[in-house]
Amino acid sequence: MCLAIPAYVEQLITGDQAIVNLCGVRKEISLVLVEDIVVGDYIIIHAGYALQKLDQREAERTLAMFAEITTLNNNDIS
Amino acid sequence: MKYIDEFREGGMARKIAARIAAEVDARRRYHFMEFCGGHTHAISRYGLVDMLPDNVQMIHGPGCPVCVLPVGRVENAIQLAQTPELILCTYGDMLRIPTANGMSLLRAKAQGADVRMVYSSEDAIKIAQQNPQQQVVFFAIGFETTTPPTAIAIKKAQALGLHNFSVFCNHVLTPSAISHILQSPEVREFGVVSLDGFIGPAHVSVVIGSQPYQYFAEEFQKPVVIAGFEPLDVLQAILMLIRQINAGRAKVENEFTRAVLPQGNIKAQLLVAEVFELRRSFEWRGLGLVPYSALKIKSCYAEYDAEQRFPVPALSIADNKACECGAILRGIKQPQDCKIFGTVCTPENPIGSCMVSSEGACAAYYSYGRFRNRDLCTVQNN
Ligand code: SF4
Numbered sequence: 318m319c320l321a322i323p324a325y326v327e328q329l330i331t332g333d334q335a336i337v338n339l340c341g342v343r344k345e346i347s348l349v350l351v352e353d354i355v356v357g358d359y360i361i362i363h364a365g366y367a368l369q370k371l372d373q374r375e376a377e378r379t380l381a382m383f384a385e386i387t388t389l390n391n392n393d394i395s
Numbered sequence: 396m397k398y399i400d401e402f403r404e405g406g407m408a409r410k411i412a413a414r415i416a417a418e419v420d421a422r423r424r425y426h427f428m429e430f431c432g433g434h435t436h437a438i439s440r441y442g443l444v445d446m447l448p449d450n451v452q453m454i455h456g457p458g459c460p461v462c463v464l465p466v467g468r469v470e471n472a473i474q475l476a477q478t479p480e481l482i483l484c485t486y487g488d489m490l491r492i493p494t495a496n497g498m499s500l501l502r503a504k505a506q507g508a509d510v511r512m513v514y515s516s517e518d519a520i521k522i523a524q525q526n527p528q529q530q531v532v533f534f535a536i537g538f539e540t541t542t543p544p545t546a547i548a549i550k551k552a553q554a555l556g557l558h559n560f561s562v563f564c565n566h567v568l569t570p571s572a573i574s575h576i577l578q579s580p581e582v583r584e585f586g587v588v589s590l591d592g593f594i595g596p597a598h599v600s601v602v603i604g605s606q607p608y609q610y611f612a613e614e615f616q617k618p619v620v621i622a623g624f625e626p627l628d629v630l631q632a633i634l635m636l637i638r639q640i641n642a643g644r645a646k647v648e649n650e651f652t653r654a655v656l657p658q659g660n661i662k663a664q665l666l667v668a669e670v671f672e673l674r675r676s677f678e679w680r681g682l683g684l685v686p687y688s689a690l691k692i693k694s695c696y697a698e699y700d701a702e703q704r705f706p707v708p709a710l711s712i713a714d715n716k717a718c719e720c721g722a723i724l725r726g727i728k729q730p731q732d733c734k735i736f737g738t739v740c741t742p743e744n745p746i747g748s749c750m751v752s753s754e755g756a757c758a759a760y761y762s763y764g765r766f767r768n769r770d771l772c773t774v775q776n777n
Contacts, residue, residue: 325396363601365544366547368601368660369654383411
């Protein structure tokens, strides 16, 4: 039930709803629990409701944190 | 797809694993509980345990809503479904939870009960609108993530003036379950289960934020790292836990900053507070009665409470004797400790609830084939 992936907001429609793209599958979901969503955002969806906007800057920071590990590993070897 | 593939990249997974191996202290053991079934699923699916050093052990926690619902409540739902002129709506996984005598909601449906699977609480409202002559009950389960959608449904039913819609509420709370585990005799007195830290839930934390875990870190001196559901998230969280332990720290850290804010989703929390209040105690499969661990519908919304509208007796029904779900949910046993794992009990024919949902430990182990080979050998040897 809790398994979910970030979805791409393709279109905003009336009544606080949006059409999202989940790995190629288009789905209508509710935006009532979130604010200021625009087309192009990624959102975390659970049981038909967006729970949060994905913070793209933070996602990049987490990926950068992974990349740092490569440097650490290389230092170990040298 | 963006924000998924990067977090599943195999090469990077091996690099983080190498980092974990380089940083563990060989003289000690590390026991981490992933509370959430979503993490249990990721760990099995991507074989993460095989990437960890031998002295790092993962313990599966009780964070699978389907698994922790006691049989009595499922029986209540079956009885509701068998009420004439009543439509019972629920999420898909609930249909296959077995109760006594091999009964389930799916069986009840086959015998004529009107049971409908819904994708969201919104669908249940639509069914109520389309069937004004019938009572529609939404069998609601789940942790803090599914509670806001249930609150929305209740408020919507009120706004629409729907008199044929009610909710059989079984929403449970993550922090109370973690407290209960930390205070359990297995952890505190007997030391049967060692726990050095927690991987905090992903989506639950999106709603409640990272603050509620502060208490565990301070009071019990256990580090908590909130992690996303992708394999790299989980590995990174394990590395962060190891670093905390090695440094003698016990703090709440957040690996899932792309979705979890310290304060969580306030809008969702306010909505939940408006519609629900704490139950004094609630039965969990495996954990027994846990004080203040679940929600009920506030009296001002009593009209939408199925427990007020229909007879819902308190039933305490024991699990199947052979099933070890209870011990697995407490972290004492592993699925392969169950004698009927993968033989009598399979996802197609689950005997216990941990084999029903893909987040259940037994189903996750079975689906990703980690033990199927061994079973095959035994069959061939016979
Ligand atoms: S394998 Fe089946 S019977 Fe055994 S513990 Fe898991 S769910 Fe219960």
